[in-house]
Amino acid sequence: MRASCGWLLRGGALGLLAFAIFGPLANLALWAVAIQWYYPHKLPLTYGLRYWDEVFKPTSDALASLGTSLVIAPTTVLVCLVLAIPAGYALGRRLVPGRGVILLILLLPQAFPSVAVYLNIARLFYRVGLNGTIAGVVLVHAVHGLVIAVWIAAAAFAAVDSELELAARNLGASALRTALTVTLPLAAPGLMAAAIFVFLESLDEFTGTYFVGVPDVITLPLMMFTASIAGNYQIAAITALILLVPSIAFMLLIERFLNAEMLAKVG
Amino acid sequence: MPDRRPFLLLLVAPALAMVLALFVYPLGYSLLSAFTDRAGHASLANFAKTFELYGSDILFTLVIVVASTALVGLLAAAIGGYLVLGAHPVAVALLRWLYRWPLFIPFIVAAQCMRTFLAKNGILNNSLDALGLVDVANLSGLLDWRGIIVTFVWKETPFVALLVSGAIAALDRASIEAARNLGAGGPRILVEILLPQVAGVMTVGLVLAFVTMLSVLSVPIMISGGSPTMITVDMAFRVNSYSDYGVANALGFVSYLIAGLAAWVYLRRNLAGDAAP
Numbered sequence: 370m371r372a373s374c375g376w377l378l379r380g381g382a383l384g385l386l387a388f389a390i391f392g393p394l395a396n397l398a399l400w401a402v403a404i405q406w407y408y409p410h411k412l413p414l415t416y417g418l419r420y421w422d423e424v425f426k427p428t429s430d431a432l433a434s435l436g437t438s439l440v441i442a443p444t445t446v447l448v449c450l451v452l453a454i455p456a457g458y459a460l461g462r463r464l465v466p467g468r469g470v471i472l473l474i475l476l477l478p479q480a481f482p483s484v485a486v487y488l489n490i491a492r493l494f495y496r497v498g499l500n501g502t503i504a505g506v507v508l509v510h511a512v513h514g515l516v517i518a519v520w521i522a523a524a525a526f527a528a529v530d531s532e533l534e535l536a537a538r539n540l541g542a543s544a545l546r547t548a549l550t551v552t553l554p555l556a557a558p559g560l561m562a563a564a565i566f567v568f569l570e571s572l573d574e575f576t577g578t579y580f581v582g583v584p585d586v587i588t589l590p591l592m593m594f595t596a597s598i599a600g601n602y603q604i605a606a607i608t609a610l611i612l613l614v615p616s617i618a619f620m621l622l623i624e625r626f627l628n629a630e631m632l633a634k635v636g
Numbered sequence: 637m638p639d640r641r642p643f644l645l646l647l648v649a650p651a652l653a654m655v656l657a658l659f660v661y662p663l664g665y666s667l668l669s670a671f672t673d674r675a676g677h678a679s680l681a682n683f684a685k686t687f688e689l690y691g692s693d694i695l696f697t698l699v700i701v702v703a704s705t706a707l708v709g710l711l712a713a714a715i716g717g718y719l720v721l722g723a724h725p726v727a728v729a730l731l732r733w734l735y736r737w738p739l740f741i742p743f744i745v746a747a748q749c750m751r752t753f754l755a756k757n758g759i760l761n762n763s764l765d766a767l768g769l770v771d772v773a774n775l776s777g778l779l780d781w782r783g784i785i786v787t788f789v790w791k792e793t794p795f796v797a798l799l800v801s802g803a804i805a806a807l808d809r810a811s812i813e814a815a816r817n818l819g820a821g822g823p824r825i826l827v828e829i830l831l832p833q834v835a836g837v838m839t840v841g842l843v844l845a846f847v848t849m850l851s852v853l854s855v856p857i858m859i860s861g862g863s864p865t866m867i868t869v870d871m872a873f874r875v876n877s878y879s880d881y882g883v884a885n886a887l888g889f890v891s892y893l894i895a896g897l898a899a900w901v902y903l904r905r906n907l908a909g910d911a912a913p
Contacts, residue, residue, distance in 0.1 A: 379727045383734065388763070390737050393749035393790065396759045398750055408757040409772070411765075452654060455647035465644045471652060479844075481905050482851040482895050484868045485888020487873050489662040489669070501769030505667045512658040519651055577854045579872070590854075591745045597858060606752075609745045636744040 375533075400606035411427025420577070420603035431608055434592035438572055441503060441588060445510040445571040446564050451519040452511075453563060458552070461529075472520075479516045484576055491580040503584030511576035514567035521566065525559020569619060573612065670885035689870075689883070692796040696864040697850070700781055701894070703802045704788040705846045711836065713722035716800035716834075717826035721812070743787075747858040750787045754778040754859075784861040788849045794840035803834040806839070836872055839905050846898045850891055869892060 400406070403413035404420070424431040459465050460472065478486075490509060491500055499505035529552055537547040553560075575590045583591060589612060597605035671912040673679040688698065689695075715735050722728040738746060750757050756777035765772045809831065814827045830837070856866040867887045 375745060379724065383727065383730055386731070388732055390734060392739075392759050392763070393746070393753035394826050396753040397745075397749045399759075410823070411757070411762040411772075452651040456651035459644040459647040462644065465648060466641055471648055474652060474660070475655055477663070478655060480665065480847060481659075481894070482847060482868075482888070482891040483743055484851055484853055484871050485666045486659060486662050486727060488871065488881070488884055488888075489666045490658060492881065493662060493665070508658055512654055515651060534820060569740060573744070575742070576851070576868075579853065580875075583651070590742060593748065594744060594854060594858070597751065602752060605748050607747045612742055612745050616742065616745070617737070620736055620739045620741075 374602055380476075382553035397606050397609055399601045401610055403603060419506075420607060423568075424604060424607045426627070430587070430591055431589075431596075431604065432587045434587045435611065436448050437503070437586060438589040442508055442509065442568050442571040444503075444507045445514060446567045448507060448511040449567045450564060452515060452559065453518035453522045454553075454560065456519050459528045459549075460519065461523040461526030465542050469527040475516050475519050476499075479514050483513070487580040490577075494581055500581060501583075501585055505583040506586050506588070510574050510580050511567075513577065515569045517566045517570070518563045521559055524557070529555045565619060569615060571619070574616060630635040640865055664886050666885045669881050672882070673711075674882065680853050682882040683889075686883050686886040686890070690867060690887060691868050693864050693867050693870055694887075697836070697866045697868075698780065699748060700784055700788070700866065700896060701846060701849050704792070704849055705842055707785070707789045708792045708796050708845055711789065712796035712800050713795070713826065713838070714744075714839070717822070717830060719801045720804045721822045721825060722824075722862075728793050734795045739798065741790060743789065743812040743852050745855040746787055746791045747855045750783055750790070750857050754783045754786060764792050780860045781864075784856055787859055790844040790848065792851075796838070796845055798833055799841040801839050803837040804830050807833055807877040812884070835905070839902050841903045843898045847895045850895055880891050 399413060401420075402416050402418065404415040406413035406495045407443055423429060426432070456475075460468060465471065487509065494500040496506045499508070512541075533555070534547050537551045538544070542550070573590060575594065576586070578586065578588050578591055579594075582588065588597075589608060593605050593608040593612065596602075596608060646838075670682055671678060671680070673681050697863050715731065719728055719732055722731070753760055754777055755761075756772065756775060758777065759770050761770065761775050761777065764770045777783075810826055811829055815829055821830070851868065853868045853872060867890065871884045871887045874880040874887070
C-alpha cells in the first residue's frame with residue numbers, strides 16, 4: 370500500500386514535470402502544422418503543411434535568413450578558434466604573466482548585462498561602416514563566444530601531457546611541428562566542443578544582431594521574431610523548429626563533452 | 637631554456653585585443669554617455685529622467701529576476717538532490733532524461749513556445765479546462781510578469797540543475813551513507829549535508845543565470861509587450877524611437893549595478909569560504 374502511494378506521488382511529480390517541459394514544445398509543434406486556429410477552438414480547425422511550403426520555397430525570407438545564419442555561424446566559429454587556440458594554448462600552460470587578469474577580462478562579455486554594450490557597439494560600428502554588415506554581426510557574435518572558446522581550449526591544452534611534447538622535441542621535431550602533430554591532435558576533442566558551443570551561440574544569438582544587423586542582416590532568430598510579432602504564428606513555429614534541431618541534438622550529446630568531475634571544478 | 641613568457645603573451649594578445657576593442661571600449665563609452673548630457677557636459681540629468689520615467693520598470697525587473705533566480709535555485713536543488721538520493725532507479729533515469737530538454741533551447745524559441753502555451757487559448761489553459769479545474773472563458777492567460785518568470789525558470793533551471801547534480805555526484809558518498817544509517821531522510825540529507833557542500837557551484841550557476849536573465853531582450857518583448865516591462869525593452873525603445881542614448885545608457889548603468897549586486901554576493905561567499913578554517 371505504501372509503495373503504491375509512493376509511485377503515485379513519483380508518477381504525479383514526473384508527469385507534471387513532463388507536462389511543464391513538453392507542453393510548451395507541443396504547443397509550438399501544433400502551430401507548425403496548423404492552418405487555421407483561433408479562440409475558442411481548443412485545437413486547430415484545419416491542419417496541413419501549407420506554411421511549410423511557404424517557408425521552404427526558394428524565394429522565402431525564412432530560407433534567406435537561414436542562409437545568412439549559416440554564413441555567420443561558421444565564420445564566427447572560425448574567428449573564435451583562430452583567436453582561442455593560441456590564447457588557450459598559452460593560458461592552459463599557466464606560464465602567462467597576469468593569467469588571472471587576462472581570464473577576468475575575457476570573462477567580461479559573459480558577466481555584464483549586454484544590451485547597453487550592444488547598442489553602443491552599434492553606434493561605433495555605424496561610424497566605421499560595419500553596422501548592418503555580415504562582418505559586424507560576426508564580430509559581435511565572436512566577442513561573446515570567445516570566452517567559452519578560450520576557456521574550453523585552455524582546459525583542453527592543460528590536459529595534454531607535456532611529456533609527450535618533450536619526447537617529440539627530443540626526437541628532433543621542431544616546436545611548430547610538435548604543436549601541429551602532437552599538441553593540436555591531442556586537444557582536438559576539446560576544441561571540437563568549443564566549436565560546437567560557439568556555433569550554437571551564434572546560431573541562436575538575438576540581442577546583438579537586433580542592434581547591429583537589423584534591418585540589413587536578418588538571421589533566423591530575427592526572422593522568427595519578426596514573424597511572431599506580426600502574429601504569423603505558423604511561420605514563427607516552423608522557424609523555431611528549425612532552430613530547435615541543433616539545440617536538442619547537442620543537449621542529447623552533452624554528456625560526451627562534460628562530465629561530473631569537470632562540472633565540479635566550476636567556481 | 638629561454639624565457640617563453642613574452643611569446644605566450646603574444647599568443648593571448650589577439651583575443652585580448654578583440655575583447656578590449658569590442659567590449660571594454662563600448663562599455664566605457666556607455667558609462668561615459670550615461671553621465672553626460674546632450675551638450676557633452678558631465679551631468680546626472682539622464683538618471684533623473686531615467687528614474688522618473690522608468691523607476692517602476694527598474695523595480696519590476698528586479699522583482700522578476702530575483703523571483704526567477706530563487707525559483708531556479710529551489711528547482712535545481714530538488715532535481716540535483718533527487719538524481720543522487722532518489723531510491724528508485726527508474727524514476728531517477730526518467731528525471732535525468734526529462735529535466736535537460738530546455739538546456740540549449742534559445743531564449744527566443746522558449747519565448748515563442750510560451751507565447752502560445754501560456755496564452756488564453758494555449759495548451760495550459762485548455763488542459764486545465766479539460767480537467768474541469770478552470771473555465772477558459774473567464775481566464776486571460778499568463779502573458780504578463782508571470783509569463784516572463786515561467787519562461788526564465790523553464791529555460792534556466794536545467795543549466796543550474798546540471799551544475800548542481802554534477803557537483804553533488806562528485807561528493808564523497810560516505811557522508812550520505814552515514815547520515816542515512818543515522819536515520820536521516822532524503823530532504824534532510826539534501827538540505828543539511830549536500831547543499832552546504834555544493835553552495836559554491838550553486839552560487840556560480842545562479843549568478844550566471846541572474847545576469848543572463850537581466851540581459852534578455854526577446855523574452856519580455858514577446859511575452860509581455862505592455863507596461864510595466866523590463867529595462868532591456870526600455871533601452872531598445874529609447875534608442876529606436878528617440879535615439880536617446882543618454883537615458884538608454886543610464887538604464888544600462890542601472891543594469892550593471894544590479895549585476896554587480898549579484899557578483900558581490902558571489903564574491904562575498906567566496907571570501908567567506910576562503911576565510912573559513
